[in-house]
Amino acid sequence: MLSRKFLRRTAIAGACLAGFAALSIAALWELDRAFPPPLPAKLTVSTEVQDRDGQLLRAFATPDGYWRLETRLDQVDRQFVDMLVTYEDKRFWDHRGVDVLALCRAAGQLVTSGHIVSGGSTLSMQLARLIEPRDSRSLGSKLKQMLRAIQIERRLSKQEILERYLTLAPYGGNLEGVRAASLAYFGKEPKRLTVSEAALLVALPQLPEKRRPDRNLDIAHAARDRVLTRMVSAGLLGEHEAARAALDDVSGLRRKLPALAAHASYAMLPRAVPGKPLQLTIRKSVQQGLEQVARDAARKLGPKLSVAMVMADARTGDILGEVGSANFFDASRSGWIDMTRVVRSPGSTLKPFIYGLAFEQGLVAQEMIIEDSPADFGGYRPKNFDMGYQGDVSIRQALQLSLNVPAIRVLDAVGPARLTARFRQAGVNPILPVNEAPGLAIGLGGVGVTLRDLVQLYTGLANGGKMHTLHDGTEPANAERITATILDDQAAWQINDILSGVKPPEGAMQRGIAYKTGTSYGYRDAWSVGFDGRYVLGVWVGRADASPIPGLSGYVSAAPILFEGFVRSGLASVPLPSRPPGVFNPKREELPVTLARFGAGADGLVQATATEPAPTIIFPPNGARVDLGTNSADATPLVLKLQGGRAPFRWLANGKPLAGIDRRRTATWQPDGTGYSTLTVIDAAGRAASVKVFVE
Numbered sequence: 001m002l003s004r005k006f007l008r009r010t011a012i013a014g015a016c017l018a019g020f021a022a023l024s025i026a027a028l029w030e031l032d033r034a035f036p037p038p039l040p041a042k043l044t045v046s047t048e049v050q051d052r053d054g055q056l057l058r059a060f061a062t063p064d065g066y067w068r069l070e071t072r073l074d075q076v077d078r079q080f081v082d083m084l085v086t087y088e089d090k091r092f093w094d095h096r097g098v099d100v101l102a103l104c105r106a107a108g109q110l111v112t113s114g115h116i117v118s119g120g121s122t123l124s125m126q127l128a129r130l131i132e133p134r135d136s137r138s139l140g141s142k143l144k145q146m147l148r149a150i151q152i153e154r155r156l157s158k159q160e161i162l163e164r165y166l167t168l169a170p171y172g173g174n175l176e177g178v179r180a181a182s183l184a185y186f187g188k189e190p191k192r193l194t195v196s197e198a199a200l201l202v203a204l205p206q207l208p209e210k211r212r213p214d215r216n217l218d219i220a221h222a223a224r225d226r227v228l229t230r231m232v233s234a235g236l237l238g239e240h241e242a243a244r245a246a247l248d249d250v251s252g253l254r255r256k257l258p259a260l261a262a263h264a265s266y267a268m269l270p271r272a273v274p275g276k277p278l279q280l281t282i283r284k285s286v287q288q289g290l291e292q293v294a295r296d297a298a299r300k301l302g303p304k305l306s307v308a309m310v311m312a313d314a315r316t317g318d319i320l321g322e323v324g325s326a327n328f329f330d331a332s333r334s335g336w337i338d339m340t341r342v343v344r345s346p347g348s349t350l351k352p353f354i355y356g357l358a359f360e361q362g363l364v365a366q367e368m369i370i371e372d373s374p375a376d377f378g379g380y381r382p383k384n385f386d387m388g389y390q391g392d393v394s395i396r397q398a399l400q401l402s403l404n405v406p407a408i409r410v411l412d413a414v415g416p417a418r419l420t421a422r423f424r425q426a427g428v429n430p431i432l433p434v435n436e437a438p439g440l441a442i443g444l445g446g447v448g449v450t451l452r453d454l455v456q457l458y459t460g461l462a463n464g465g466k467m468h469t470l471h472d473g474t475e476p477a478n479a480e481r482i483t484a485t486i487l488d489d490q491a492a493w494q495i496n497d498i499l500s501g502v503k504p505p506e507g508a509m510q511r512g513i514a515y516k517t518g519t520s521y522g523y524r525d526a527w528s529v530g531f532d533g534r535y536v537l538g539v540w541v542g543r544a545d546a547s548p549i550p551g552l553s554g555y556v557s558a559a560p561i562l563f564e565g566f567v568r569s570g571l572a573s574v575p576l577p578s579r580p581p582g583v584f585n586p587k588r589e590e591l592p593v594t595l596a597r598f599g600a601g602a603d604g605l606v607q608a609t610a611t612e613p614a615p616t617i618i619f620p621p622n623g624a625r626v627d628l629g630t631n632s633a634d635a636t637p638l639v640l641k642l643q644g645g646r647a648p649f650r651w652l653a654n655g656k657p658l659a660g661i662d663r664r665r666t667a668t669w670q671p672d673g674t675g676y677s678t679l680t681v682i683d684a685a686g687r688a689a690s691v692k693v694f695v696e
Helices: 004-034 078-088 100-113 123-131 139-155 158-168 178-186 195-206 217-233 239-246 262-271 284-301 351-360 395-400 404-414 416-425 440-444 451-462 489-499 554-569
Strands: 047-050 056-060 306-313 319-323 369-372 391-394 466-468 483-485 514-519 525-531 535-542 616-619 638-643 650-653 666-669 675-682 688-695
Touching: 047 262, 056 262, 056 284, 078 123, 078 195, 078 217, 123 139, 123 158, 158 178, 178 195, 195 217, 195 239, 217 239, 284 306, 284 319, 284 554, 306 451, 306 554, 351 395, 351 404, 351 416, 351 451, 351 489, 369 395, 369 404, 391 395, 395 404, 395 489, 404 416, 404 440, 416 440, 451 466, 451 489, 451 525, 451 535, 489 514, 514 554, 525 554, 535 554, 616 688, 638 675, 638 688, 650 666
Parallel strands: none
Antiparallel strands: 047 056, 306 319, 306 535, 369 391, 466 483, 514 525, 525 535, 616 638, 638 666, 650 675, 675 688
């Protein structure tokens, strides 16, 4: 039996050892707290600007000049991660920072071969070296890495360690992290790497400068093959799969990182928050297509000319692509100026809204005749672009041919103030000369708007008259968002129907779009704005300094870019809005007398007299058949419009008064069934007018 003395001594020794161990642990704990590893909550990474789907549009280098993109595991191909762990640290998921077996193996190889065969460093130790670069390859440096790795493992999860390694690992030059490397060497995000690409990215961080493929292609090729061989030995790849991957070429090209949407991206920079991507409403594929179209067009147009483009979703107001200039860094074209936001003369691009208001008020019909001849409007004498005149033309032809005199005749009837007021209601504020009221010249470009303004207005045409404020993500969070009616749906359809019949430029691919062109005074700006049933694209061509360009015109210079832009955007074509119920669009021979000819003489529609003429119902015309969908759940009311008379007005349907007395010259009536009905209006002087219509 053991003596009591021996047991007492053993107990005392055990207690001393336990106390020493506890003190050692406490000391290590205090040292760990006193000298923590330099692990910032957020790494210093490149600021990213992303598209609506999270795809990278543009990145900005870090303050120290590195391309370092924050990387999450879900952004990286899973096979690459498995290959990396297998190659660098196969017990990564099990150890606590230091792999003792790997260190013993490395020491044994050093003793037997006389040189380092493998280093025994874990990924945690490599991360320690990345966040705290060593001065030498001494034993002391290695020991410090091991201690730091243990500290790192106490503070970060395995996933966080991997993500930081994948963000900081060197890949040659100023490339850090697997995302920057994949974009630079392969032109794609590392989400779907080939086996060959994954193997190369595993090999590079060990000797990034020596193995970078853009400098040392053969060495990079050999390093990739060694990784493939190791994966076969580890059972991660089959021999045939590795052999096929080894046949793939290793590209010696280093690409530029994505650099799209320059103007919008720079506008977003003041909002940058470290580690948080900035997001635009732009779609990357659309932006790429439009920028390529702009660059190609600018080269063809010649020096100093630039191209700006805006493409928007008419249903939401989202800007899907915007090109502020043909080349942001081209000083000869003043590429740094965002021409989508610069106020310029819109030429004839506002004419559709002049005619739209006239349709809305019942002043015109598509086949109504209007005179295109020299005219004097109180001293204002507009001339056509080609200095010629067509004589009698239809309203449809006048808009399709963009004739100036007919447009001003209609604007004179509609009223310039009413047109600009409608624009302001839609969130677009035309810039007029100082202290000047809206005049007839605004119909031919005598007003200032931006390309974004024009596209915003045209979204109303593409969306049945309803317009949304454009936005791309650069606006302040509290910016006002407007939804307004630029035209009623029937007037919008009339304009769409006319513009969809405009002949496309020569050689353009048919797209089924409606479009309008414009050229500003002095050949300084060429415009083209087009739309289908959902998307609107606006194009501006000119010089940023507003110098005149002989031969510049909307149809010749801007329209071909418009059609090419629609094609290269990659967006599927959407049919134009369908014809709404109640639209009145008769043939010429079916026009009532009041809509046969637009004029300003004694027999015209816009004659001004000292006393009010008798009321005339101009819509619906007598004898018209009107489809209101009366028997369906979506039946719409019939819009009633009159001309002349003295307010207020009383309307009757089949002898029964409609509710209320109205001072306006428009009213609505909801029929209770199909068939013939008689509509009558009585003005304040007791004068009456009636029409008979068939409702279905």
